[in-house]
Amino acid sequence: MTTRDIVFAVIGVIASASAILAVTTRNLVHAALWLVVCLGTIAGCYVVLGAELVALVQVLIYVGAVVVLVLFALMLTRSPIGPNRELASPWWQRILAAVLAVSVAVLLAVSLVPLVGEGALESKNGDTKEVSAAVFGTWVWPFELLSVLLLAALIGAFALAKIAGAGLVRTPKRTPTREGSAP
Amino acid sequence: MHLWLPMLLASVLAGAGTYGVLARRNAVLVLIGVELILNAANVMFVALGAADDSPLQTGQSLTLFIITIAAAEICVALAVILAMFKLQGHIDLSAPPLLTSPDDEEANR
Numbered sequence: 001m002t003t004r005d006i007v008f009a010v011i012g013v014i015a016s017a018s019a020i021l022a023v024t025t026r027n028l029v030h031a032a033l034w035l036v037v038c039l040g041t042i043a044g045c046y047v048v049l050g051a052e053l054v055a056l057v058q059v060l061i062y063v064g065a066v067v068v069l070v071l072f073a074l075m076l077t078r079s080p081i082g083p084n085r086e087l088a089s090p091w092w093q094r095i096l097a098a099v100l101a102v103s104v105a106v107l108l109a110v111s112l113v114p115l116v117g118e119g120a121l122e123s124k125n126g127d128t129k130e131v132s133a134a135v136f137g138t139w140v141w142p143f144e145l146l147s148v149l150l151l152a153a154l155i156g157a158f159a160l161a162k163i164a165g166a167g168l169v170r171t172p173k174r175t176p177t178r179e180g181s182a183p
Numbered sequence: 184m185h186l187w188l189p190m191l192l193a194s195v196l197a198g199a200g201t202y203g204v205l206a207r208r209n210a211v212l213v214l215i216g217v218e219l220i221l222n223a224a225n226v227m228f229v230a231l232g233a234a235d236d237s238p239l240q241t242g243q244s245l246t247l248f249i250i251t252i253a254a255a256e257i258c259v260a261l262a263v264i265l266a267m268f269k270l271q272g273h274i275d276l277s278a279p280p281l282l283t284s285p286d287d288e289e290a291n292r
Contacts, residue, residue: 105198
């Protein structure tokens, strides 16, 4: 066990525990806050793996933007603050989901861990200079396509919000009753 | 650095995300599960990039791309959730769907 291994193990345990808490807690706002802990510790894992640019982008976009969006969505949909039992799923659904989730995790673990082998190695992740040279050199066309994707997502979200605000939604109107309108 | 540790972390994250997608009824909490699955993929990419010394930096570049795609995905998904809330008044995914509009119900009455 090297020092990097020990640091990664500690951070990884925190990340795993907060991920499990984020999907099991009854409190909606706590789920978003545990997601912050999980994504932040994953950024720490990237630093240990030698990918400091990815770690910074993770903190900026995931911890910064995505969690704020999730909290905004929780507020705008008037989610109850505090633990609520009405939104809890039935016990059989939770047990079935737990069985499937554990089998997914075990399947991935037994197939991926032998794939990478047992040996220790030095991290060969490049620094920021090498990553930017690769992104703006070899990967420049996918990078440009991503900006088009972001623009399309922006327009799509705007159109969805506009449609939901004006066209599709009909509030129940109080129409005059038959007796009232009859002569 | 032993690479089986990141792989184990990615497996746990993917499992937790799967539980979140399957067991939650609130649409925003389902989205949190999807984010966890995407992060499992990212951890895997960065860990395998650490074992690969090509000048393309495939692991880190693809992780940056996935983070961008996830941002676009969550933007559209939250717009859909807000539209669902405006349309139905709740974001409970297990509720029976609203098949008729209130106007149709009044017309049939």
